[in-house]
Amino acid sequence: MPAIPPxxxxxxxxxxxxxxxxxxxxxxxxxxxxxxxxxNASGPDEPWLAPLDGAVARRALTEAEALGVRExxxxxxxxxxxxxxxxxxxxxxAMAATTVLTNGTVMTDALxxxxxxxxxxxxxxxxxxxxxxxxxxxANDRVRGRGTWExxxxxxxxxxxxxxxxxxxxxxxxxxxxxxxxxRALLRGLGIAKxxxxxxxxxxxxxxxxxxxxxxxxxxxEGFDRTTLQCAETRxxxxxxxxxxxxxxxxxxxxLSDGALAAALGPxxxxxxxxxxxxxxxxTCRNA
Amino acid sequence: MSSHRxxxxxxxxxxxxxxxxxxxxxxxxxxxxxxxxxxxxxxxxVFCLGDLGGFGAHPDRVxxxxxxHDVRVVRGNYDEAVAAGAADCNCGYTDPRDNHYxxxxxxxxxxxxxxxxxxxxxxxxxxxxxxxGPHRVFMCHGSPRRINEFLWESTTPxxxxxRLLADHAADVLLCTHTGLKWRRALDxxxxxAVNVGAVGRPENDGTPDVWYALLTGGxxxxxEFVSVAxxxxxxxxxxxxxxxxxxxxxxLRTGWWTTCLExxxxxxxxxxxx
Ligand SMILES: [Fe+2]
Numbered sequence: 348m349p350a351i352p353p354x355x356x357x358x359x360x361x362x363x364x365x366x367x368x369x370x371x372x373x374x375x376x377x378x379x380x381x382x383x384x385x386x387n388a389s390g391p392d393e394p395w396l397a398p399l400d401g402a403v404a405r406r407a408l409t410e411a412e413a414l415g416v417r418e419x420x421x422x423x424x425x426x427x428x429x430x431x432x433x434x435x436x437x438x439x440x441a442m443a444a445t446t447v448l449t450n451g452t453v454m455t456d457a458l459x460x461x462x463x464x465x466x467x468x469x470x471x472x473x474x475x476x477x478x479x480x481x482x483x484x485x486a487n488d489r490v491r492g493r494g495t496w497e498x499x500x501x502x503x504x505x506x507x508x509x510x511x512x513x514x515x516x517x518x519x520x521x522x523x524x525x526x527x528x529x530x531r532a533l534l535r536g537l538g539i540a541k542x543x544x545x546x547x548x549x550x551x552x553x554x555x556x557x558x559x560x561x562x563x564x565x566x567x568x569e570g571f572d573r574t575t576l577q578c579a580e581t582r583x584x585x586x587x588x589x590x591x592x593x594x595x596x597x598x599x600x601x602x603l604s605d606g607a608l609a610a611a612l613g614p615x616x617x618x619x620x621x622x623x624x625x626x627x628x629x630x631t632c633r634n635a
Numbered sequence: 636m637s638s639h640r641x642x643x644x645x646x647x648x649x650x651x652x653x654x655x656x657x658x659x660x661x662x663x664x665x666x667x668x669x670x671x672x673x674x675x676x677x678x679x680x681v682f683c684l685g686d687l688g689g690f691g692a693h694p695d696r697v698x699x700x701x702x703x704h705d706v707r708v709v710r711g712n713y714d715e716a717v718a719a720g721a722a723d724c725n726c727g728y729t730d731p732r733d734n735h736y737x738x739x740x741x742x743x744x745x746x747x748x749x750x751x752x753x754x755x756x757x758x759x760x761x762x763x764x765x766x767x768g769p770h771r772v773f774m775c776h777g778s779p780r781r782i783n784e785f786l787w788e789s790t791t792p793x794x795x796x797x798r799l800l801a802d803h804a805a806d807v808l809l810c811t812h813t814g815l816k817w818r819r820a821l822d823x824x825x826x827x828a829v830n831v832g833a834v835g836r837p838e839n840d841g842t843p844d845v846w847y848a849l850l851t852g853g854x855x856x857x858x859e860f861v862s863v864a865x866x867x868x869x870x871x872x873x874x875x876x877x878x879x880x881x882x883x884x885x886x887l888r889t890g891w892w893t894t895c896l897e898x899x900x901x902x903x904x905x906x907x908x909x
Pocket of ligand 1: 686711712713776783811812813
């Protein structure tokens with residue numbers, strides 16, 4: 348097990364309140380793209396964080412249901428590259444609303460049809476979040492790779508045609524003020540009648556990590572309600588353990604347990620620069 | 636959090652039939668029609684699960700109606716914000732368009748709620764308990780654990796409901812905050828969850844009518860949703876007369892939500908027009 352980085356032991360802590368969101372890092376850092384700002388430096392090479400075994404994912408879902416979880420998120424990497432994603436989605440949708448975060452470049456019409464069937468058979472919502480980084484091709488492809496804009500747009504149309512109401516998820520990397528309006532206009536231009544947009548800050552982690560930056564101290568958090576932090580209600584299951592934050596999954600300093608969810612329900616260290624971004628912006632990786 | 640677990644024993648009122656409504660949103664016209672309807676249906680007590688302000692044109696006209704009908708009110712996130720003079724309504728929007736409408740509505744509500752009524756809002760309890768026959772009922776605004784948690788039908792798992800009921804020693808959970816009604820029986824009818832919807836805004840179904848819930852005790856709990864037609868045209872004209880967004884008036888007239896759609900999950904969003 349890699350050494351715990353300095354600063355974790357004396358970092359401020361976020362309390363654990365309840366398990367509201369369960370995240371599964373389904374493909375680890377395996378992805379067909381290599382975006383310049385990727386939070387966990389995913390890519391097509393040998394992943395530094397391994398994909399999740401289907402049995403481990405199912406055990407986590409069962410444990411989370413017993414804990415009264417509210418919603419489930421599938422992420423990676425690119426989760427649609429996981430061999431068992433459809434049966435796992437079926438299991439998850441039988442117990443809770445489930446969201447898949449995809450780059451939108453591996454969708455097929457058959458896959459969209461299968462997703463629509465799963466959504467139709469569940470009493471809970473299936474959400475598909477498709478990542479883009481700009482509302483025009485060139486700026487997007489500079490970040491996400493050539494041709495990704497065109498492919499993601501095709502996916503958005505395919506999902507919308509199936510009634511799946513995809514949510515475009517973007518970072519503030521290439522757009523800025525007015526980004527919501529620009530993405531909404533883009534989606535309307537595609538004929539999407541119910542455009543849905545979520546915008547997240549860029550976090551200084553993975554490929555977007557810079558030089559060591561500002562970290563939180565207990566003094567910074569005085570008078571701040573730590574239970575409002577996402578990590579007070581979130582646990583993330585990855586191949587090598589359980590974490591409090593989807594952005595920090597796989598990092599030794601953020602690991603709370605080697606396996607069982609039940610062993611990871613204690614306070615979480617707010618040791619990373621990304622914790623400062625989360626505190627400053629009030630961001631949540633959840634849909635709303 | 637578990638603010639109800641103090642040392643003071645809670646008052647639990649006992650009833651045969653209650654009417655429960657939520658989300659008044661300053662729509663005095665709708666509230667008056669709903670309260671009149673509850674009388675006709677033999678409800679022993681009327682409960683309101685909060686959010687008296689926001690959206691509508693007549694914040695201060697809501698309070699005398701609640702008093703006249705002896706309505707027992709639970710505090711909503713909007714009430715909490717208005718009472719505290721908070722900077723915003725704590726609705727949690729991130730889309731600037733939704734934030735624009737939310738801020739406008741909130742500023743209007745604060746400006747048109749008297750100091751006396753604001754002080755009264757500050758006295759409202761965060762939850763109430765009642766007994767309907769054998770059923771232990773827990774009433775709250777968003778969820779028992781957080782005043783502004785959205786319990787949508789398609790994002791509220793059975794497992795979560797069971798946990799919330801167990802944590803709060805109840806068999807029946809009543810909430811609002813989303814503006815969309817739904818109900819679910821759990822474990823063969825041993826437990827229930829009911830989101831009573833809203834009376835201040837139609838429920839995104841293309842009709843201007845609004846909804847409340849009627850619950851009757853007995854060995855089996857009876858839950859009935861009641862739709863009420865009211866003079867929505869008058870309410871819409873009042874919005875326009877006050878210079879409030881025309882999108883709000885459009886919602887009252889058409890029954891379709893036009894703003895603040897960002898928190899709707901896929902299933903609920905698919906049912907609406909926008
Ligand atoms: Fe509310």
